[in-house]
Amino acid sequence: DIQMTQSPSSLSASIGDRVTITCRASQIIGRSLNWYQHKAGKAPKVLIYGGSTLQSGVPLRFSGSGSGTDFTLTISDLQPEDFATYYCQQTYSPSSITFGQGTRLQIK
Amino acid sequence: EVQLVESGGASVQRGGSLRLSCAASGFTFNTYRMSWVRQAPGKGLEWVSSISSSSATIYYRDSVKGRFTSSRDNDKNSLYLEMSSLRDDDTAVYYCARVPLNYVGSESYYLMDFWGPGTLVTVSP
Numbered sequence A: 001d002i003q004m005t006q007s008p009s010s011l012s013a014s015i016g017d018r019v020t021i022t023c024r025a026s027q028i029i030g031r032s033l034n035w036y037q038h039k040a041g042k043a044p045k046v047l048i049y050g051g052s053t054l055q056s057g058v059p060l061r062f063s064g065s066g067s068g069t070d071f072t073l074t075i076s077d078l079q080p081e082d083f084a085t086y087y088c089q090q091t092y093s094p095s096s097i098t099f100g101q102g103t104r105l106q107i108k
Numbered sequence B: 001e002v003q004l005v006e007s008g009g010a011s012v013q014r015g016g017s018l019r020l021s022c023a024a025s026g027f028t029f030n031t032y033r034m035s036w037v038r039q040a041p042g043k044g045l046e047w048v049s050s051i052s053s054s055s056a057t058i059y060y061r062d063s064v065k066g067r068f069t070s071s072r073d074n075d076k077n078s079l080y081l082e083m084s085s086l087r088d089d090d091t092a093v094y095y096c097a098r099v100p101l102n103y104v105g106s107e108s109y110y111l112m113d114f115w116g117p118g119t120l121v122t123v124s125p
Helices: none
Strands: A004-007 A011-012 A019-025 A033-038 A045-049 A062-067 A071-077 A086-091 A103-107 B005-007 B011-013 B018-025 B033-039 B045-051 B058-060 B068-073 B077-081 B092-099 B103-106 B107-110 B120-123
Touching: A011 A019, A019 A086, A019 A103, A045 A062, A062 A103, A062 B018, A071 A086, A086 B005, A086 B045, A103 B018, B018 B033, B018 B120, B033 B077, B045 B068, B045 B077, B045 B092, B058 B068, B077 B103
Parallel strands: A011 A103, B011 B120
Antiparallel strands: A004 A019, A019 A071, A033 A045, A033 A086, A062 A071, A086 A103, B005 B018, B018 B077, B033 B045, B033 B092, B045 B058, B068 B077, B092 B120, B103 B107
16 A cells, blocks of 8 residues: 655644645655545545645645655645644555545644 | 435444445436545544446455445435444544546546545444
8 A cells, every 4th residue: 555644743833824734655656646624523625636736616825736755735824714634645546545644733 | 516425323333234325416426436434533534445436446445345345326326335344443434525537637636525524433342
């Protein structure tokens, strides 16, 4: 299986900050990397697919970059509703999809 | 409006069986791959299984192979997960998700664009 490693595991930031979360794949996955936001008690929400394509309806302050094995999710101008847990996901191997372990973004 | 609603979650004894359902509406169900994803208490998201639109291709994570069976009824717009020989580490909220294949230029990517609210499965000793 392709292992996905996110860092950091948790992060504290303030409203208006810019934060970056990284995700590393254990092998080359092209750009088959998605990012999700998950809030407790709610359904996960896809933010970015194909490494850098913003899903319809997602605010422009979210952006993704990377290819191969290294990827980043950047949130500019943090808003109160952005505090959540973020996951990367590889779909390069659709027979064995894997998620990163998650990054919990908390208010400082 | 796309809607996915899971049902069937319950408390079950170790070694028992359970069938989860996911009712889909608001889209052409028979044209989409679907997946099951779970989240154990205090843990992250974990992919469980995917099934193609025609049921021709079904994938499972290793830890559930031989114990879980995914199926779908396209006439009823429904997805199912039959779980047997349940173990303590199967305790989780189970989500169903729609899996489109989106194109960016000439490249295509799977993603999970709509999810249900989840249903809780608790396996007790």
